[in-house]
Amino acid sequence: MxxxxxxxxxxxxxxxxxxxxxxxxxxxxxxxxxxxxxxxxxxxxxxxxxxxxxxxxxxxxxxxxxxxxxxxxxxRKDRELITLDEALSVADELAGLFLSYLNGLPAEITGAPRERQRLNDIIDKGRLRLADRLAKNRGSTVG
Known part of the structure; x- marks a missing residue:
């Protein structure tokens, strides 16, 4: 060109x-x-x-x-962004509310002591798995 x-x-x-x-x-x-x-x-x-x-x-x-x-x-000022600690606190609160609800379920479902204990054992297994997973995730985000 x-x-x-x-x-x-x-x-x-x-x-x-x-x-x-x-x-x-x-x-x-x-x-x-x-x-x-x-x-x-x-x-x-x-x-x-x-x-x-x-x-x-x-x-x-x-x-x-x-x-x-x-x-x-x-x-942050407009509350569109929160800190990790705030988010984890909310997650802990929600998990606590959910677990307290689950702990009351066996009494609502049945009056038989043996069935209540079986349901409590099932809920405890789930609660322990949830607690382990939350602890593992919290450790990986902090460290």
């Missing part, structure tokens, strides 16, 4: 295109410019210029982290 056509595609002047070629930012292939390589090289050049203009990439990362902190603080 010739110089005038490439200048029009990149929306730069012919002179600017020549300067970029002389500086080694863009390269010619034989008679003209290869569209894909030239556009890619020009985009990379613009990207590098933006980083130099705004500061280093590490400064951009610091800005991103600050923005993330601000968003998270806003979410």
């Amino acid at each position: 010739n110089q005038q056509e490439m200048s029009r595609i990149l929306r730069v002047s012919d002179r600017f295109l020549r300067i970029m070629t002389t500086d080694g930012v863009l390269s010619k292939t034989g008679v003209g410019y290869a569209i894909g390589d030239t556009v890619r090289a020009y985009a990379d050049h613009l990207k590098e210029g933006a980083v130099k203009k705004t500061g280093s990439e590490s400064l951009d990362k610091v800005r991103e982290e600050k923005a993330l902190d601000l968003r998270m603080n806003r979410m």
